Amino acid sequence: MERAERLKKVPPYLFAEIGRRVRELRSQGVDVISLGIGDPDRPTPDPILRELLRAVQDPQDAARHRYGGDNPVFAFNEAVAEWYQKRFGVELDPATEVLQLMGSKDGIAHLPLAFINPGDVTLAPDPGYTVYRAGTLFAGGTVYSLPLLAERGFLPDLEAIPQEVSRRAKLLWLNYPNNPTTAVADLAFFRRAVEFARQHGLLLCHDIAYGEITFDGYRAPSILQVEGAKEVAIEIGSLSKPYNMTGWRIGYAVGNAEALAALAAVKENMDSGILRAIQFAAVAALRGPQECVEQMKTLYRRRRDLVVETLNRLGWRLEKPKGTFYVWAPVPEGYDGSISFASALLERAAVVVTPGVGYGEYGEGYFRISLTLPDDLLQEAMARLERALTL
Template sequence: MTEEFHRIRRLPPYVFAEVNKAKASARARGEDIIDLGMGNPDTPTPSHIVQKLVETVADPRAHRYSVSRGIPGLRRALAGYYERRFNVGLDPETEVIATLGSKEGLANLAAAITSPGDTILVPNPSYPIHQFGFIIAGASVRSIPATPDEEMLRALERAVHHSVPKPTALIVNFPSNPTAYVADLDFYRELVAFARRHEIWIMSDLAYAEIYFGDRVPPSILEVPGAKDIAVEFTSLSKTYSMAGWRMGFAAGNPRLIAALTRIKSYLDYGAFTPIQVAAVAALSGPQDCVAEIRNIYRERRDVLIRGLHAAGWDVPSPEGSMFAWAPIPEKFREMGSVGFSKLLLKEAGVAVAPGLGFGEHGEGFVRIGLVENTQRLRQATRAIRHFMSAHNAAAPAPRRDPAVTDSVS
């Protein structure tokens, strides 16, 4: 009985473990580590949401088992959000389900619809659960390009014609974690047309719908006519309302997929704690000024980070959305790979980032930098990176100023 269990054998070693171990050791030695590696929001949850939680917790009836698919008021609130934000109508009874964060929903839907040996199409690089949720369920994953453009569409056509068996599902995630790519509605129209033509399910991860910085407001794939025939979309309150630890997410769209997820969840959980669900209603249906405020915080942080990295001689593209910058490893350090570079940056600059390899083999050559510290700490981080780059004679020529970074931030 020394062999690993079958499903565990299908999971590779956790790429982030080495960096996390080094980070923990540095902190144990008393070192000040600026942690930009994990996408963990540091801003407080808006007060009116917290107040609703506290108010509901005081009711003893709220401490009973809840409803696995979400209390009716919460499902109606999510449908109301889609109506206001995307002009998409949803039936709260058949087209909406609450999940314990979008990650749980994705993994359980994968388990519900996957047969061993199914082929699933997943962008590479991507958030780990996008591929490993299906790998755990017994599927085989075929990688496709992560860019929302013709390159991805051509790869999808090739995948249909050269995969055995034919793909059954496709995962997309825009604004993307980790790459920060943003898709437009025209791209989703082509994607929906492709999926309907080839009878392939689409699972869209829209967790960063409200974290965007330019004029391109991220759309929902469900805005495309006919999308609900083949698509389900996952959203989350984690980033929009700084509620990551509350674990409150949703799936919405195709009734058959929602029914499959509802059925499998009915065997696995009793839903989120009722006071959290009630507070989530307050988030979705209450004042929305906080959403713009949180977005502006991330915009300011993005500008500070990108300007500071450029000043250090590290040419990093300015993200249009999400709470991350997807940074190509400076040429001087490229041969050591993303894990080696992340460990060196942690050791010598005291800045933790996420190695791109952790998001798939095509993430190698990049690191993900989170906008998860205040502007003062980000300036401290970029100063440390500047000294690090200078010590290694690694600074590239100062890049041309990125117009996406505003002049208002010094």
């Protein structure tokens, strides 16, 4: 069966490929430990689960099993707005400046359909989350890669973008704390990005999925803290990472009302919304005690320290990242790139790491380790890695 040309332009989804390889090896009896996909191993906190169970069984809610898009829980929009005010000091109109998403990936994938015409350009970080690129290609657009280089702190050089590219650009994606590089950005960088978007008449889209996974006193800013940012920017967030809700598929987009209305128009034709019980549970997460988030940060900080200290003992010179639940490290000498290194670890140690080239051309020469697996497995993975690299 002949596939559409648009599908041929999009490479296989990196994490799906990793998952298939892991399942294949495990079916052969290999005891594989995967440090590839960032999917929290701890359960969703009990207060959120209790609210889910209450809402899904609520006899007073006649719409509890009906389409969530036709029966939205406006309290979720209000809770997001309240959380932004408390966390960032940013005021949002819950009716026009907050949009429910079926996870952040939903918004990232569908946004180009609202703004990209064939031949239009999306400016996307490289290395970066692969959906920035895939969403644009599905919409018929072109992706211009913004190199994230170590010597620039993995921040893009917006001034280096050729004028002929910026004239055709409609979207600019940023993501801090950054996946996969773990880099962080300050408000000064965000101010420059907002000004760039204003000068070139494009929509700035900031993915803040890892905004609450930060360490050592660092707190990630929102791009909407920049004065005038709502004129040119939206921010996409998720409950997946801070509340261990990856499978629940709920997130939000906030900011420019016109952009959110356009994205909502796409979604109205693509999905039917989120189960009301999940929306109520998300309200409980945002409005409830946040000790669970602090506990997760403590857990990931401990795991981060274990991985960084192990790698540094083996000859790396890594600084401990201030954000995300990943470690991003250069491939050691003696390997023909990141795929070669990842393949060698899989063969020698039955440990999966993600090759950096999977995130883009400028990710070559690096690999990523995820911290989202139980402590004992992470310790075993580090022991295997140490044995494999000191043979």
